Amino acid sequence: MATTTSTAVIGEFDSFHVGHRRLVSVARQIADRERTALQAIVFHRGDDYVRLSTPEQRVERLLDAGADHVTVVDGSSAGAEVTAARAVTNGRTRVAVMACAPARPRELRWPNLRTILRRSSVDIVEVERATDEHGTPITSDLVQANVADGNVARAAALLGASFTVTGIVTHGDARGRTIGFPTANVARDARNLWPKFGVYAAWVATGGQRHRAAVNIGIRPTVYGASGTPLLEAHLLDFDGDLYDQRIVVHFVDRIRGEQRFDSLDALTSRLSTDVAETRRLVMIPFA
Numbered sequence: 001m002a003t004t005t006s007t008a009v010i011g012e013f014d015s016f017h018v019g020h021r022r023l024v025s026v027a028r029q030i031a032d033r034e035r036t037a038l039q040a041i042v043f044h045r046g047d048d049y050v051r052l053s054t055p056e057q058r059v060e061r062l063l064d065a066g067a068d069h070v071t072v073v074d075g076s077s078a079g080a081e082v083t084a085a086r087a088v089t090n091g092r093t094r095v096a097v098m099a100c101a102p103a104r105p106r107e108l109r110w111p112n113l114r115t116i117l118r119r120s121s122v123d124i125v126e127v128e129r130a131t132d133e134h135g136t137p138i139t140s141d142l143v144q145a146n147v148a149d150g151n152v153a154r155a156a157a158l159l160g161a162s163f164t165v166t167g168i169v170t171h172g173d174a175r176g177r178t179i180g181f182p183t184a185n186v187a188r189d190a191r192n193l194w195p196k197f198g199v200y201a202a203w204v205a206t207g208g209q210r211h212r213a214a215v216n217i218g219i220r221p222t223v224y225g226a227s228g229t230p231l232l233e234a235h236l237l238d239f240d241g242d243l244y245d246q247r248i249v250v251h252f253v254d255r256i257r258g259e260q261r262f263d264s265l266d267a268l269t270s271r272l273s274t275d276v277a278e279t280r281r282l283v284m285i286p287f288a
Contacts, residue, residue, distance in 0.1 A: 006039040006091040007031035008122075009067070010084065010098050010113070012075070013042050015052040015143040016061045018160040019099065019130035026127050027097035028066040039091050040067040041084050043110065046076030050193050052144055057166070075110075085116040093122055100126040102137070132158065150196035152252035162251040165194060165232060169243040172231070181272050183216075183233035184243045186250075194232065195252060197259040199275050201282035204234050206248040211236040214272070214279040215250060221261035222268050237276060254282050 009027035013020050024040070031038040040062040044055045053061075059070045069091075073084045088096055096117055101108050114124055129137045136142065138158050146155040147163055155163045167186030184204070188194060197218035204213045214235045219228030234250055236243075256278050262268040 005034075006037045006069070006093050007034060008039045008041055008088045008091065008093045008096040010041040010088070010096055011043070012045070012109070012140065013040070013058045013062060015140040015159060016058065016065075016161075017130070017138050017140065017143050017158050019138045021065060021160055022130055023097060023099055023127050024062065024065045024067065026125070030095055030097060030125065031068075034095065037068040037091075038066060039088070039093065040070045041087055042070060042072045043075035043080060043084065044072050046074065047191050048076065050144075051191060052140060052147070052163075052193050054192070081110050081113045081116055084110075084113060085120060085122075088117060088122060089120045095123050095125060097125045097127060099129050102129075144193060147193055147195050150198055150200075150255045150258075152195055152200060153254045156252070162253065163195070164252070165192070165250045167232065167248065167250075169246050169248055171244060172233075180269065181214075181235045181276075183235050184248055186232040186234070186248065188230045188232070194230075195255070197230075199256045199259070201253045201256055201279040202234070203251050203253065203283050204236055204248050205251065206243060206246055211239050212279055212283040212285070213237060213250070214256075214275045215252070216259070218259035221259065222265070235272075235276070237279065256282075 007027055007030050009024055011020060011023060028038055042055065042058050042062070055072050059072065062070050071087045073080055073087065077083065117124060131137055143155050143158050146158065152163050165186065169184045170187050172185040194217055200215045200217070202213045202215045204211050214237070216233045217230070219226070219230055221228060232250065234248065256275055260271070262271065
């Protein structure tokens, strides 16, 4: 369908939680009614803050959710609001969909954007913010707090999907293989938030397949003491293969325990067997 105008939906979309999904759904309905394309404007605050998702991941999720085009704006620049407004008006947009302003004005991250858009004759449609069962507004900050605390099951409820970590499998010291628990290892990117150190039940997507996995995040104190480098180690259940240099997506289901230092490798191995059994119980097949 050829169009000369667009409808815009605007936000950071960092975690792409249930409120973001609602926002895009409303915008898609308006775009369909007006017979326009749907353009998503994404504010990215740069790499100086810990994020839940990369700009590339946000673009992918927005396109999957129904956006036709996505424009990423550098939110760390002084003129971010003007740049975003220009991207909207360049698309000949007459309607911009945004979340309702928060009750406390100081929490409004882009305070001038609405005014700038209205001066350009763009109508603003504000969508009521989604709330949890306690009436608390669902925000990326709330998702981030739960992930940082290791409460990945709660984070999933806020997201409407499992929290994920994506990475390329790197070569390690193969110590896990020597004790019967080979792992696919992903190095930490300090810009991306990981769950609190510990062991998690998860499933891993790679190469078009899904596998249950017991995932350890931490510095491996039993082997390296306090000097270990943070690493994600995914032990894929019922899998025997080589994942080196492949991209995997880890979908967290629940937290099993915190990171521990064991007195011996035998004690560690025994506990890993328990972690695997708990993973089988927590991660159901077919996958959610």
